[in-house]
Amino acid sequence: MKFKTLKASLLIGSALVMGSYSTLSMAQANLAIQCPGYKPAKTQLLGQKVGKKLNKAFEAYNQDLVKEAIELLYEIETDDPFDRASVDRFLGQLLVSEPGKRAEAADYLERAVKVKILNDNDHAPIIKLVGDLKYEAGDYEEAIAWFEKWMEFTCKEDGMTYLKIANAYKEMKQLDKVIAPADKAIQFLDPAKETPYAIKMSVYYEQKKYKEAIEVIETALPIFPDSNAWYKNAGLFYQISENYAKALTMFELAYMQGHLTTATQHRQLAQLFSVNGIPHRATALMEKHMKSGLIPKDKDTLSAVANSAFQAREFKKAASYFGQAAKVASDPELYRRQGSMLLTAGDYKGAVEALKMSLVNNEENAGKVHYALIEAYFYLGDYKAAMAAAQEAKKDSGIRKNALAWEPYIKTKASNRGISI
Secondary structure: OOHHHHHHHHHHHHHHHHOOOOHHHHHHHHHHOOOOOOOOOOOOOOOHHHHHHHHHHHHHHHOOOHHHHHHHHHHOOOOOHHHHHHHHHHHHHHHHOOOOOHHHHHHHHHHHHOOOOOOHHHHHHHHHHHHHHHHHOOOHHHHHHHHHHHHHHHOOOOHHHHHHHHHHHHHOOOHHHOHHHHHHHHHHOOOOOOHHHHHHHHHHHHOOOHHHHHHHHHHHHHHOOOOOOHHHHHHHHHHHOOOHHHHHHHHHHHHHOOOOOOHHHHHHHHHHHHHOOOHHHHHHHHHHHHHHOOOOOOHHHHHHHHHHHHHOOOHHHHHHHHHHHHHHHOOHHHHHHHHHHHHHHOOHHHHHHHHHHHOOOOHHHHHHHHHHHHHHHHHHOOHHHHHHHHHHHOOOOOOHHHHHHHHHHHHHHHHHOOOOO
């Protein structure tokens, strides 16, 4: 509880110490209870002896001598139920503001309202405060009970209280009980807050109810148009639901509004461009943000850009990025991919260079590399090298048949050119 709020509360309560209520106190009582036909109960007064001691503690508190006020309250002994509840209430409220004393504060406050004996305007806020302290301590089951008790006593439906109840159920993993109070929070919060929508979305996600999660998001979008979360959330859930066209639409909207700020988010957008058959935009997006430094030029990123360029049939560009990825990661398989792209692009000399790099520490895929070299050497007119590559490729049983098919073709071409192999 904030110091100013506490002091205001105690100032109202000070009238109790003096033995009568002010007009303000009565107004607060009327505001605390909103039940139809409610009439405040008869005001109870403190005994003279306890009243004097409580007044002394209040004077100390009013001079910012909080610890001294607490010590004075500890010393008060009384068997009168109303006096005892009043002292416990005051002591509990002071302890709330003391470091490490919140559990003790909750005990005193709980004792003050365990039996309804305080005046209504004192009883009602303490019930809620006990709920808040239980909630803060992670004692969610008890917190819910106190919040519900407060709403029943005051006949109030409070958005923030419903929000805490919803979150308490979520923290306890009682997901089936979350949605109803979250809906109540949405109904009564003014102005509207994003949190209850986010809680509902999270619960539906955990329950794998993606359709319901999307409905929550679509409801929240027009209410919070400037939020940086909901377009991204919509995109993610559409992606989970395999509605890639809508996922792309939402991620693009988030991107255009500047809501995508991380490398991961930009990679997701690029992936959606590719999935939706627009790989050239995926390539352009990744290139732009690699250049800005947002997306690191690591193996995964460079390989992803290479694959997008390949899908867009930009074979030279794909080869360049596979080569960069191979160099960064010292990965012979990526050099093989670079060589394949260069073959497709008709750069046979470049393909040979990349494929030779791929043979280093790549025994597992040596057959594939030699098979690609057959084609590269053949179209360079180096038939001897092509035949030598074919002999190496034949050692791989998986591609032996294909390698053998090249041999007569190589021999014929070499013979036509007057070359002996």
